Amino acid sequence: MPELPEVETIVRCLGCLLLGLEVEAVRVAFRPVIRNRKPSALDRLVGRQIVGLRRRGKMILVDFSGGITAIIHLKMTGQLLFCPAAAPSDKHTHLALAFRGSDHELRYRDVRKFGFILGVRTGDVDLAPELRGLGPEPLTLDLLSFLRRLEGRRGRLKSLLLRQNVIAGVGNIYADEILFQSGLHPLAEVSRLSRRCLERLWSAIQQVLNEAILFKGTTIRDYRDGEGLEGLFQNRLEVYGREGEACTRCGTVIRRIRVSGRSTHFCPRCQRR
DNA sequence: GCCACTGTTAGCAT
DNA sequence: CATGCTAACAGTGG
Numbered sequence: 183m184p185e186l187p188e189v190e191t192i193v194r195c196l197g198c199l200l201l202g203l204e205v206e207a208v209r210v211a212f213r214p215v216i217r218n219r220k221p222s223a224l225d226r227l228v229g230r231q232i233v234g235l236r237r238r239g240k241m242i243l244v245d246f247s248g249g250i251t252a253i254i255h256l257k258m259t260g261q262l263l264f265c266p267a268a269a270p271s272d273k274h275t276h277l278a279l280a281f282r283g284s285d286h287e288l289r290y291r292d293v294r295k296f297g298f299i300l301g302v303r304t305g306d307v308d309l310a311p312e313l314r315g316l317g318p319e320p321l322t323l324d325l326l327s328f329l330r331r332l333e334g335r336r337g338r339l340k341s342l343l344l345r346q347n348v349i350a351g352v353g354n355i356y357a358d359e360i361l362f363q364s365g366l367h368p369l370a371e372v373s374r375l376s377r378r379c380l381e382r383l384w385s386a387i388q389q390v391l392n393e394a395i396l397f398k399g400t401t402i403r404d405y406r407d408g409e410g411l412e413g414l415f416q417n418r419l420e421v422y423g424r425e426g427e428a429c430t431r432c433g434t435v436i437r438r439i440r441v442s443g444r445s446t447h448f449c450p451r452c453q454r455r
Numbered sequence: 456g457c458c459a460c461t462g463t464t465a466g467c468a469t
Numbered sequence: 470c471a472t473g474c475t476a477a478c479a480g481t482g483g
Contacts, residue, residue, distance in 0.1 A: 188462095293478080293479055337470080403480095
């Protein structure tokens with residue numbers, strides 16, 4: 183469930199805590215979460231310092247000294263937690279890094295095991311198949327580039343928002359919120375949207391994602407930031423998870439439908455087709 | 456106990 | 470260019 187705002191929150195949170203720490207030990211409890219086929223740089227982290235934390239789409243990039251980067255995708259239920267080494271860890275903790283002179287460690291947890299960690303050379307990060315083909319970052323994409331990017335595309339508007347090769351980082355929750363904010367119907371045909379509508383869409387993307395980052399993301403169930411804290415944006419959701427409740431803008435009952443296999447929430451009055 | 460559901464994404468057939 | 474379906478996995482709720 184971590185989408186762009188959640189991953190951004192984790193990266194900002196952990197950036198402050200991890201920068202400069204030197205890896206003292208690596209514990210791997212469940213090897214398959216490491217995607218490298220052969221023993222890789224990830225097996226040689228001891229002695230390296232963490233020199234950077236970045237986000238690309240929904241992925242976390244941890245840069246280590248010596249030119250190694252860990253690419254981490256949390257998928258639905260992954261967590262990256264900086265916690266006391268003494269705290270008990272459960273069966274869903276698949277990997278942990280201990281640091282020299284620190285009583286805290288960094289743990290990677292993932293109940294459903296969909297997530298992964300991949301070690302690459304820092305210079306090759308953008309070439310990794312997981313990052314290749316990822317669309318631009320929505321929050322640094324200006325309006326004109328956005329419009330150009332959507333030119334010639336077809337299909338349902340919501341499906342388009344979810345496609346990581348078009349725009350990176352938007353997932354199911356924020357797609358619904360962005361559509362509500364822009365007053366557009368999830369099933370609207372992309373190729374038939376007026377320029378005015380596309381501008382509203384672009385602006386809603388900026389607004390919703392930035393606001394969600396300010397509120398440190400949405401915790402429905404599993405999401406936690408780097409210190410184990412819940413987000414606050416779940417209290418500000420306008421449509422997601424509000425099926426049967428009243429629209430905050432017009433009072434109409436929020437409806438839920440299925441769009442490309444994903445649960446989709448919208449206000450039938452504020453979001454006309 | 457069984458079944459349907461869940462925030463992600465890749466791979467497949469169409 | 471697009472769609473829908475399935476699968477990976479574990480937990481939750483009816």
